Amino acid sequence: MSGRSRRPGIAAGILIVAVGLSVRYPITSVSPLLDEVGDAYRLSRTAIAVLAAIPVLLFGVAAPLAPALVRRVGLSRAITVLLAVLAGATLLRPLAPAPLFIGTVAVGAAIALLGILAPQIIRLALSARGGFWTGVYTTSFGISAAAGAALSVPLFHALGERVGAALAAWTVPLLIACALSLVFGPRIEGGDGAGTIHSDRPRESVFRARGLWPVTGFFGCQALIYFSLTAWLPTIAIDRGADPTEAGLLLAWMSIAGLPASLLAPSLASRPRWRAGLIIGAASLAVTGLVGLGFAPAALMPASIAILGVALSAAFGLSIALIVFTSPNVAQTAAFSAISQGLGYGAAAAGPLVPGLLVEAGVGWPAVLLMLAAVALCELAFGLASLRASRPAAA
Secondary structure (H helix, E strand, C coil), rough: CCHHHHHHHHHHHHHHHHHHHCCCCHHHHHHHHHHHHHHHHHCHHHHHHHHHHHHHHHHHHHHCHHHHHHHHHHHHHHHHEEEEEEEHHHHHHHHHHHHHHHHHHHHHHHHHHHHHHHHHHHHHHHHHHHHHHHHHHHHHHHHHHHHHHHHHHHHHHCCCHHHHHHHHCCHHHHHHHHHHHHHHHHHHCCCCCCCCCCCCCCCCCCCCCCCHHHHHHHHHCCCCCHHHHHHHHHHHHHHHHCCCHHHHHHHHHHHCCHHHHHHHHHHHHHCCHHHHHHHHHHHHHHHHHHHHHCCCCHHHHHHHHHHHHHHHHHHHHHHHHHHHHHCCCHHHHHHHHHHHHHHHHHHCCCCHHHHHHHHCCCCCCHHHHHHHHHHHHHHHHHHHCCCCCCCCCCC
16 A cells, blocks of 8 residues: 555544544543532532533534534534634633533533544544554543543642633643644545545435444443443542542543453454454443442442443443444444434433432432443343444454
8 A cells, every 4th residue: 555545544543543532531530520610610519410411411412413514614624623612612611600511511512523523534534444443542532531530630739729720721632632633634535624525425314224223222321321430430439438539540540441442342343243242241341340339348449440441441432333333334424423422422411410410319329320230231232232233344
């Protein structure tokens, strides 16, 4: 393969990593500081729960905009614009209570659209090794989530325990990602800057695509569990005796423990015969980790969280792989991804919100974690149903 013909693939790989590294720490950097955010902006526990739920809710609400945005400005330009919006919203959030909520809405919308467009990059420029690049993308998610959770509290202390400064500091890496998108994005389609996909318009509605609904159910279940824990794991850990810094590190540990699974699961899913085992394993580990987190001795909490990290990272990687391997064609990938992720994230918005409301109403965390274990069993059912429509793919 000539150097010229490899350039779109190299550019797409850099762009995938830049996007993946940008779409979790704007959320996980807030979770360890929820109590401090509440004190600084005088928010009630219900308001904090709503704030934690906003990004996931916007993941669902904003999803239908992705295909229209690509048609309007092209794939690479859409990604650059969204990274710029994400950086601006992250800078806006700390100004006051109203901008905190408005900025969080914009953060959720931008992350949603970036996540929906990433599978289209893989289908367009990296399909020859779709499983591998899906794994790279989901692994970068895990690194982003771990960085936000691990560095949030130390950054807060380093900046004089000023909540606003600690939240705004995350704008810097987002600006770097935006610059990378400006440089490498136009190269995906050989330099026209648009990244437009030239393809015949599909004649059949994507709503009738095989596998759409079970893939959507699988995506929603794993996302609901993930965002429940992203929002409330530090609080659960503190409730079980951890200090705030340790609680933030435990959230980071969940992401770090899952990094190998986030890389390997999508790569292995390139082989159809492995998919059922991977789905069963991910769901089983999720049930084990959730039950352990709720009922095992506190000393075993790091082990339970590590199991959850493996389970959730594998499930997320598999959900993206199923989108890549099940969408009918390149032209319909954005629409397929928008529906499956949009509806899935819409359901997952209950993850940050409902546990907080249940606990405020007097329900204990062990009971909440058992409810999440039931969601993991639904994930298993949807995952196995989705296998009937997924297609083979090159590793």
